[in-house]
Structures are given as C-alpha cells and as structure tokens.
Amino acid sequence: MFRRLLTLEEAKLVIQKHFEAKPLGVEEIPLLEAFNRVLAEDVVAEIDIPPFNRSTVDGYAVKAEDTFGADENKPVKLKLCGMVCVGEKPKIRVEHGTAAEIMTGAPIPEGADAVVMLEDAERKNGEVYVYVAAARDGNIMKAGADIKKGEVVARKGQLLTAREIGAIAAVGRAKVKVYKVPKVAVLSTGAEVTEPGKPLAPAKIYDINAYSLSAAVQESGGKPVYLGVFPDEAAELEKALKTALASADMVVTSGGVSVGPKDVMPTTLSQLGKPGVVVCGIAIKPGKPTTVAVVDGKPIFALPGHPTSALLIFHLLVRPVIECMAGRMPTKYATVKALASTRMFPARGRKTFVTVKLKEESGKLVAEPVPMGLSGAITTLLRADGFIEIPENQQFVDEGEEVMVHLFKSEKACIKS
Numbered sequence: 001m002f003r004r005l006l007t008l009e010e011a012k013l014v015i016q017k018h019f020e021a022k023p024l025g026v027e028e029i030p031l032l033e034a035f036n037r038v039l040a041e042d043v044v045a046e047i048d049i050p051p052f053n054r055s056t057v058d059g060y061a062v063k064a065e066d067t068f069g070a071d072e073n074k075p076v077k078l079k080l081c082g083m084v085c086v087g088e089k090p091k092i093r094v095e096h097g098t099a100a101e102i103m104t105g106a107p108i109p110e111g112a113d114a115v116v117m118l119e120d121a122e123r124k125n126g127e128v129y130v131y132v133a134a135a136r137d138g139n140i141m142k143a144g145a146d147i148k149k150g151e152v153v154a155r156k157g158q159l160l161t162a163r164e165i166g167a168i169a170a171v172g173r174a175k176v177k178v179y180k181v182p183k184v185a186v187l188s189t190g191a192e193v194t195e196p197g198k199p200l201a202p203a204k205i206y207d208i209n210a211y212s213l214s215a216a217v218q219e220s221g222g223k224p225v226y227l228g229v230f231p232d233e234a235a236e237l238e239k240a241l242k243t244a245l246a247s248a249d250m251v252v253t254s255g256g257v258s259v260g261p262k263d264v265m266p267t268t269l270s271q272l273g274k275p276g277v278v279v280c281g282i283a284i285k286p287g288k289p290t291t292v293a294v295v296d297g298k299p300i301f302a303l304p305g306h307p308t309s310a311l312l313i314f315h316l317l318v319r320p321v322i323e324c325m326a327g328r329m330p331t332k333y334a335t336v337k338a339l340a341s342t343r344m345f346p347a348r349g350r351k352t353f354v355t356v357k358l359k360e361e362s363g364k365l366v367a368e369p370v371p372m373g374l375s376g377a378i379t380t381l382l383r384a385d386g387f388i389e390i391p392e393n394q395q396f397v398d399e400g401e402e403v404m405v406h407l408f409k410s411e412k413a414c415i416k417s
Helices: 008-018 162-170 209-219 234-247 265-269 307-325 379-383 411-416
Strands: 026-030 059-062 076-084 098-102 114-117 121-124 127-130 152-154 175-179 183-189 223-230 250-254 275-280 291-295 298-303 333-340 351-361 364-369 386-390 402-410
Touching: 008 275, 008 291, 008 307, 059 076, 059 127, 152 162, 183 209, 183 234, 209 223, 209 250, 209 307, 223 234, 234 250, 234 265, 234 298, 250 307, 265 275, 265 291, 265 298, 298 307, 307 351, 333 351, 333 386
Parallel strands: 076 098, 183 223, 183 250, 250 298, 333 364
Antiparallel strands: 026 175, 059 098, 059 114, 076 127, 121 127, 275 291, 291 298, 333 402, 351 364, 351 386, 386 402
C-alpha cells in the first residue's frame, strides 16, 4: 500500500528538498549546432552592423546638394565617375558634379552622401541624368544602424531560434557557450508491453509511454536515452535502473507503481541507494501511484502506466525539473476561461485534473470533459485541448460554471497560432 498520500504541493517540496534542479554546466559549441539550445552567456557585438555605410538600392551615389532642383522636366546632369560593386572596397571618390554607379549592399564611396534610385535616373554617353532630388543620407544604411558595437545581441538564458542564431552570426561569432543538455533515461515496464516495430503477440500492446515521454523530454530541453521495455521482475528491473542511472542525469519510468503483485517499482527503487523513495503516492487524480526516488543525487520519476496519467504527471512534475537542468525558463502555459458543459465531480480527498475539449456554443467557449474512464488510451490527450483543476475540498463543478482551462500549449505557441 501507499504511504500517506502527499498533496501535489507537498510532493513538489519534498522533491526540492532532496534534489536541487539546476543547470548541469556549460559547453562551447559551433553556432550551426546551437538551435534550440540555451545561451549561457551574453553575446556582445564587437563590430558595427553593417560595418560600413551601404546602399539600400541599385542606383547612383551622389552628393545630395548636386541634385537639388532636379525634376522630370529639368534633370540634373552629372558625370559618371565609376562603379562600386558589392563586396569591394570603393576605389573612387565622388566629387561635385559626378556620380558613381552602385549596387545594393555596396559600400558608399568617399564623397557621396546619398544614393539616387536607378529608376529615378538615366545614363547616356557617360553621363547620368537625375530626375528626382536626393535627400542627404537617402537610400543609405549607416554603419551600426542595425547593431552597434558593444550592443548585446542575445542574452544569457535565451532559447536560440533561427532569429537569434542569425543575429549572432551577423556579429561574426562561430561558436557560443550554452548550457549542457540533461540526459534522461526512459524505460517502460510490463509483461504486456511490446516495442513498436515488433510483431504484436496475443494479449500484448505496443509501448506508447516510452515514445510519448521521450518526445516530452525533448520538448522540455532534454535528451532522451531510450532503454527499452522490461518485465515486472525485481532483479531485471534493478539492473535496468542501475544502467539508467549510470547513463543519464535522471530517469523516467512508466508502469509498475500501483498495488498489484507485479507492481514492484517502489520496492526496487528503495533498494538502489540513498535517500531512495521520497514520494510514494500523491493525492491527485489521475496519477495517484506516482513514485519519486532520489539515488546518489539523481532523481527517478516512476509514472503510472496509463498514457494519459503518465503524460499529465510529466507535465506537472517532471517537465519543470528538466527545464531547470537545461537552463530554460519554466514554460508558461496559456489559460482560457470557459463554461463547464456538465457537472464534474473530483475524486474524494484528491485534487482532480479533468481533461477537456473546447468548443464554441452560442458564441461562448464551452469545456467538455474527455471521459477519464479512457485514461489508458492515448486518444484521451489527442482529443483534449487542456485540463481544469478541481481542488480536493471542492464538492463539484456545476454545469455552466466558469472554469479555467490550462491549455496543452505554451503562451508563445498560442500567440503564433
């Protein structure tokens, strides 16, 4: 049987008491490998970007005052003094009464302070006729206009996306310091569980949890180390857990944590090392049999075998730990208010999480429960948009009552969608 059930808040405090989740260290890696990693340093520009005044259009570099008064009926005539190409240092100087042909992105030659667009000028016999007066600095991007020397282009703690990587490349950095990625060993238990890709024998099911949990580990910033499926036999399980602890920074298992004769996970965990099992049962539904151990400074999260329960508990307990170890900021999940489609009852004495699907009725958002009787089916979470939380001391949620729905996606994802 379980020890005294802890509340979810108590379980979190107990875990924090025995294991301090923090970044595992820093490593320097090539910028091309830095996508989705977390910066462990501020990246400061050591040069201006652009590093020189450059033309933003194809046209002619001129002295702006030489074009004053130009219009379609009375163009200004300038002498062509040369050309400036992209990637080349200008070898000419623009004097009064002259113009230099210039390409987009090319450096502004000495003496010029504006660029006339190609379509606003005409070239004839070595001369340029300008039909539109140019403004000083017109069509010129000044040095440092994009990024100034000394400016922080990416900050410590930022998750590197394509945008940040582009900015870092722009200032000439080929390597960056990032936080190490925590390795998370993932394994499943159960005599009925078969690895996908193998023939499915009678009375067997394919391993859902190891794959969904491995993906969840990646979403959290960790690197899953899949170890396979193991029977509910204490000796084999103990060997597998020792391998997991030796090969990873933390361990996530599923199955074998209830009170049946084959549920040997809690007993096995207690024999691996100190302090051993620190949480054995939480007063929540689903997820009551969740067990947590800490062995030689590494946490082991033993989750229920039901896919819905396993992923929900991962979301509540495991994800924050991995994110912290990876140097990430905790994910903030979006919430929306909705009306309960029907009366909902919590499990007696337990905080209850009800997965719901959102739909619109008469212009109002309605939260419809996804039957928890299907907690063994992965489609429960596939069909659900989020969950509502019913405190253990609340008798019920009435039909039509306003509820807060915690969505299964981050605030950023909601903004993008």
